[in-house]
Amino acid sequence: MTDPAIAANGLRKSYGDKVVLDGIDLVVPQGTIFSLLGPNGAGKTTVVNILSTLVSPDPASGAIRVGGHDLGADPQAVRAGIGVTGQFSAVDGLITGEENMLLMADLHHLPKTEGRRVAAELLERFDLTAAAGKPASTYSGGMKRRLDIAMTLVGNPRIIFLDEPTTGLDPRSRHTMWQIIRELVTSGVTVFLTTQYLEEADQLADRIAVLNNGRIAAQGSAEELKRLIPGGHVRLRFTDPDAYRSAAAALREAARDDEALALQLPSDGSQRALRTIVDRLDTAGIEADELTVHTPDLDDVFFALTGDTTVPSQADPTKETVR
Template sequence: MSSTGNEPAISAVGLRKAFGDHVVLDGIDLRVERGTIFALLGPNGAGKTTTVQILTTLIPGDGGQVRVAGHDRVTEPDAVRAAIGVTGQFSAVDNLLTGEENLLLMADLHHLGRRDRRRRVAELLDQFDLTDAARKPAATYSGGMRRRLDLAMSLVGTPRLLFLDEPTTGLDPRSRRTMWQVIRELVADGVTVFLTTQYLEEADQLADRIAVLDQGKLVAEGTAAELKRLVPGGHVSLRLPDADALDRAARALGGTPDPDALTLQVPNDGDVKSLRFVLDQLDAAAVEVTEFSVHTPDLDDVFLALTGKPKVATS
């Protein structure tokens, strides 16, 4: 059955998977809208890569209904594969071939005609800034270049839905940010991206929506801002010029003073209304502040609160 214009890029209801007695996915629901970036986070062994493998038809699920790119993954697996691109955790680049030859090989696998394959390869080499290195062996490429080539190879067939399983693992910060820009440009061109990542900053920077997977269940889903609001701990930090100002600020606002550092920490969720209240109270008490900063929970705090683990690891 073909997709309709309003159908999401991915829809999964009650997705289950077990390996022997070990339940990896315990009835999860996913909905990924077209033209967005959806990030799936989770600790080591949470089931992120298993989810990608099921959605991309690499392995079967044990239960649930799944539609990908408008097609049923069980009854129309070939249609799903034809509509998607996949970049896995480990590079699919052949080191013995040049960058151009790697792309031409993918074009042959997609059965592109001679003229179309040359045109498509040239487009991708230019898009991923690999034209100058096109005829050099991939073994000579830097990590960032190899990852860009790997992503370009997954785009030869012009998919509208792209799965990126930890696409920037092992890259230096500059190469990682280059990849982020490439991903943003793809989405601006209408591609939908399903992303798993071990970098919380990556999800925060890129994703329209984020889901957190832990012990086979989705424990939270929303925008980065919505997830951060789930965690208490936001506060305003004030630095005062002297002990008298600190005392008056503490009487006006409460909070936790530090007489040695001349600072006051006041619980605050960081929204405009609550910040305005703090400033109004300081004005009413005639308190001058030398430093004023707002601290809100980040995705590290969210992840720790939801999973009991301090950061995301590979899976």
């Protein structure tokens, strides 16, 4: 088995009497997207700063390894294998996009010819070639974010920390950034992502952890987290009144909607649960005209785990309809 890209045990950080991280454990497999969610002030950026060697963890923390290197014993080796794109752009607006790239190549001690080659390839990859000679101050928000990530890739890192990379971007630019992140992972890069957009984590992350009050409240895939929250159900709709009545008799625990000829059963939406319902209908010789699976979304998960009642969850849960 390959070592994880990131492994942290009992990560702790305090500032005076304020405990920011209270012994959190994280494991991020190589070549995956890991997303850390949490309310403002939960400590997401502190985690990124520690794992990227910008801030030291408390001495009471357990072992922390990034890219196969011990964070405390060999921070320079950790830095050599990672890239960081913070909440605030590192782009210098007074120089051109190309000059920003070449500056980064110089910081990585690349030979001039190699630096120009890498800069040109990355500018083309991120669709910035046409704007390469223009001052970065003239770039749109989405272009600056793309340039920011392109600069991060100059050193060919295998682990990239993206701290709220799409904050402030319009929906089109955000979706473009999602595609870039997916392509990075396809090429073998590991992405550690913090975000305030729950849809972003749902769309991108292989695994999600929810940070609250300095601790990990829960972690797992998006689907696993959604199943932690009650409220999931399956709705069966019929067009034939006789079939509806027969189904109601076969599924006596179902809530009935006689006007809509629909039945509703509690369910976590798993394949096993759906198969059980369908098998019971098959045994009774009944076929539903529509089967709809309703599951809580990540908004519901976030608010339930963080105790945040100031923002209501989405009125319409995510759902998948099978006809």
